[in-house]
Amino acid sequence: MKEQGDYQIIPIIVDVPTNLKTINFYLIKRNHSLVLVDAGLDTDDCWYALHRTLSENNFSLQDITEIVLTHNHGDHVGLVNRITSLQPIPIYAHKDAIPRLKRDNSFFEMRVDFFAELYKEMGCGDAGDKQVSYLRKAVLKGSKNAIHSEIAPIGSSHLRFKIMHVPGHAPDHIALYDETDHILISGDVLLHHISSNALIEPDISGHRMPTLIQHKQSIEGILALSVNLVYPGHGILIDEPERLIKARLASIERKAARLKDLIQDGISTGAELAKHYYKNLYDTQFSLVMSEIIGHLDYLENEKQINRVKIDGIWHYRINN
Secondary structure, three states, X not given: OEEEOOEEEEEEEEEOOOOOOEEEEEEEEEOOEEEEEOOOOOOXXXXXXXHHHHHHOOOOHHHOOEEEOOOOOHHHHOOHHHHHHHOOOOEEEOHHHHHHHOOOHHHHHHHHHHHHHHHXXXXXXXXXXHHHHHHHHHHHHHHXXXXXXXXXXXXXXXXXXXXXXXXXXXXXXXXXEEOOOOEEEEEOOOOOOOOOOOOOOEOOOOOEOXXXXXXXXXXXXXXXXXXXXXXXXXXXXXXXXXXXXXHHHHHHXXXXXXXXXXXXXXXXXXXXXXXXXXXXXXXXXXXXXXXXHHHHHHHHHHOOOEEEEEEOOEEEEEEOO
């Protein structure tokens, strides 16, 4: 337990055998409230870790007064239904998280159509078709993952924290910032050991968001705050966020420059760029790879370093003279 002014942050950390290293979620004790920020995976390991941490700090599940979700991803919302089935409490999230968390069928059907068109435009062929088929099946199975309780849109401040909208990794991503002690509960917007993926997503209307540009703006916004300590969604606490953010920004520039060199060499479609840059990962981590490539192409285009032209339904990228 770490004391910060008039409240305490109590980490719940679960080791996982992936490059995420850990699943982190947090209890915040203040006055008569005990707030859970994020809710891990829907696994027994996370469930037992929650109960163990509560018990070690002389709390029980019934002491939790509300849940705040930083974003909609499954490794941050997994235990919500288990908790609220036993302890009906308010749930707060960004408004754009609600259709995703409630598994709104019309939204997810639109999302499948969005990716089907996107992967065609990027020249992905069979790999894109395979991913779209997976997404269609996920829509049918998705209702079992829906949050059952009502979800309230979170405001611009909550408890004693400023609520920052930090899109990029997810369109609904928020972070909780203590302006007095310069402490940030960051979800996945900033991780110590790996770069947070800026995942391509449609907005509510089905338009593609420039997620890497958004992510860059989000971490630049954190940099401007002079944050002293970050409580992330995975890995260790970050006590030198300024240095880390500058490294992440430099990495974006390096990757963009390498893609620009490939385009200069005549590799022009999103899929071909992904294959050259990521090689076998194009097949094994297709959706992540394409998010990275498309995000950096958006960034280069926004910086007016490249342009694109559609030929036979596929975007081809070219260097600006």
